Amino acid sequence: xxxxxxxxxxxxxxxxxxxxxxxxxxxxxxxxxxxxxxxxxxxxxxxxxxxxxxxxxxxxxxxxxxxxxxxxxxxxxxxxxxxxxxxxxxxxxxxxxxxxxxxxxxxxxxxxxxxxxxxxxxxxxxxxxxx
Numbered sequence: 410x411x412x413x414x415x416x417x418x419x420x421x422x423x424x425x426x427x428x429x430x431x432x433x434x435x436x437x438x439x440x441x442x443x444x445x446x447x448x449x450x451x452x453x454x455x456x457x458x459x460x461x462x463x464x465x466x467x468x469x470x471x472x473x474x475x476x477x478x479x480x481x482x483x484x485x486x487x488x489x490x491x492x493x494x495x496x497x498x499x500x501x502x503x504x505x506x507x508x509x510x511x512x513x514x515x516x517x518x519x520x521x522x523x524x525x526x527x528x529x530x531x532x533x534x535x536x537x538x539x540x
Contacts, residue, residue, distance in 0.1 A: 411435040411529060415505050418534030421495055429490040429534060431505030438462075438481070442508040443488040444522040445479060447501035447536075454504070456521025459513035460488060468513055470521035495538045502533040 417429040431443060444459040458469040458479040467479050476495075481488040488505060506527035508514055514526030 413505055413507065413529060413531035415503060415531045415534040418503060418536045420537045420539065422540050423496060423538055425495050425538070426491070426493045427495065427536060429492065429503055429505075429536075431488045431490075431531060433486045433507070437483075438486050438488065438507065439483045440511060442510055442513045443479075443481065444506050444508065444513065444527055445488075445490045446504045446506060446522070446524060446527075447499075448504070448533075449498075449501040452501075454524055456516070456523060457503070458490065459508075459516075459522035461513060462511035466513070468516060468522060471519040473521075492536070495536075497538045500536060500538050502535050504531055504533045506530045 412434045414432050440462050442461050445457040446454050448454040460467045460479045464481045476493050478491040507529040508527045513522050
């Protein structure tokens, strides 16, 4: 059974860091692009970052560039999102998603991946940034 499980969320103080993990089971991530998305209360789900199958290309929403870094370890069937210098406005449920393609799909320059481009989703992990 195809499954994506996010982990690593939690409560962190402003300025702190978290590393989220997205582990796949029931299939291998090696041939697919993987994206991270987030949804804050009362807001639409937005694209954060995406990484191609080989990890050679990534896209990250402009305002998060420099603080958020996506990476993958295909041997572990896992994709990561390193989040540094966290701010209260980063509070959201974070989701990973797989696209049935090696590439991240279409997107506007400066923006993150598009939700509609992705096919399989995890259940999400809560990130709360608060003092």
